[in-house]
Amino acid sequence: MSQRLNLLQDWLQNVIGIHAPQLVAITNDASFRRYFRLTINGVSHIVMDAPPDKEDCSPFIDIAQRLRASGLNAPQVLESHLEQGFLLLTDLGSQLYLPALTNEAMVESLYGDALKALVLMQAHTYSDGLPLYDHQLLHNEMNLFTDWLLGKHLKLSLEAAQRARLKNCFELLSTAALLQPQVFVHRDYHSRNLMIVPKKNPGILDFQDAVKGPVTYDLVSLLRDCYIAWPRERVNGWAKDFYTQIQELGMLKDIDETEFLRWFDWMGIQRHLKASGIFARLYHRDGKSGYLKDIPRTLNYIVEVGADYPELAALYQLVSERVLPQLEGV
Missing domain, CATH: 3.90.1200.10 (Aminoglycoside phosphotransferase (APH), C-terminal lobe)
Incomplete structure (x- = not known):
């Protein structure tokens, strides 16, 4: 997991251009995915870590676009790295x-x-x-x-x-x-x-x-x-x-x-x-x-x-x- 965290931080900093990204872990769900909260220029975002040998991010991106196109409030995918299984998303908050x-x-x-x-x-x-x-x-x-x-x-x-x-x-x-x-x-x-x-x-x-x-x-x-x-x-x-x-x-x-x-x-x-x-x-x-x-x-x-x-x-x-x-x- 520490290796994936290093890869994730490297992607955020060197590819997306976020200086010294500070990731805050969010409770895991029932899958192999992990989620982090990340503040960029004062705005909260969500980072998804989906190990590519366990999860495929492509359906998430596809369905998010379908839902948003029909007027529903799903996260917007801002950046993606499918090979490594990383997504940067808009944040819908923490009120379940x-x-x-x-x-x-x-x-x-x-x-x-x-x-x-x-x-x-x-x-x-x-x-x-x-x-x-x-x-x-x-x-x-x-x-x-x-x-x-x-x-x-x-x-x-x-x-x-x-x-x-x-x-x-x-x-x-x-x-x-x-x-x-x-x-x-x-x-x-x-x-x-x-x-x-x-x-x-x-x-x-x-x-x-x-x-x-x-x-x-x-x-x-x-x-x-x-x-x-x-x-x-x-x-x-x-x-x-x-x-x-x-x-x-x-x-x-x-x-x-x-x-x-x-x-x-x-x-x-x-x-x-x-x-x-x-x-x-x-x-x-x-x-x-x-x-x-x-x-x-x-x-x-x-x-x-x-x-x-x-x-x-x-x-x-x-x-x-x-x-x-x-x-x-x-």
Whole structure:
């Protein structure tokens, strides 16, 4: 890491022309990327260090341009060195959505802004050329639950009949996702990636894994957040508001509210299977234990929603009767 820091400082000083750059480390995220704050002529900037053998900066640059072109508040890429994995970005500040959401007086306003931005993103952000959220990717993500949470973390083995029922649930979930209108999907649109900013709120971060995929994916990321939970009635109210907004834009022809909410519920189950597996992987593969505490909240969404859908009974029973109880003993 010290070698990369020397390379980074050399790039900033000798290529960009910043005299004696003073880098202040910012908390790491769940990837291999590191971030620093750097003041240039009295203005704060962000420097990204993305080791090129682990991360590719090209998608970040591409998606940042797409989002900004559609009027959204994403960082501007000011300078880049793709070979070394360095970017110099504008700074969206340090006010994350997540801590502010503990202030009830701010909740409706913040979610209102985030939902309006999401409508704008889906209606106007160019999605052609992005990877597709296809059958293979959807199943690769759900398999993280099986491989990392059940297998690696809980040492929980399933009988052949249980595996078959679980596979059938996965197939139902992926089919529902692929039936939806396919739009630009941020893929991690939640309270840890949204910044409170004075103009064009929210500031949007961590978008480099964007794909073209289901219309409800980012909505469920936002409203059934792995890091903060709301009563289901309130979540459904926000989801219905979003439905009304995109319906008015003609993006959901012949899809009624009931069908949309079913898509929303099932998309959430797919996402929370993926997220719980990723949290386990972050611990076992990357040594990051901080996400383990978020697994029960993430799985509780599956229990809350899955109870309404008999087709998904096998998954509901597995999570409620085996996985969550076993987590308590780990």
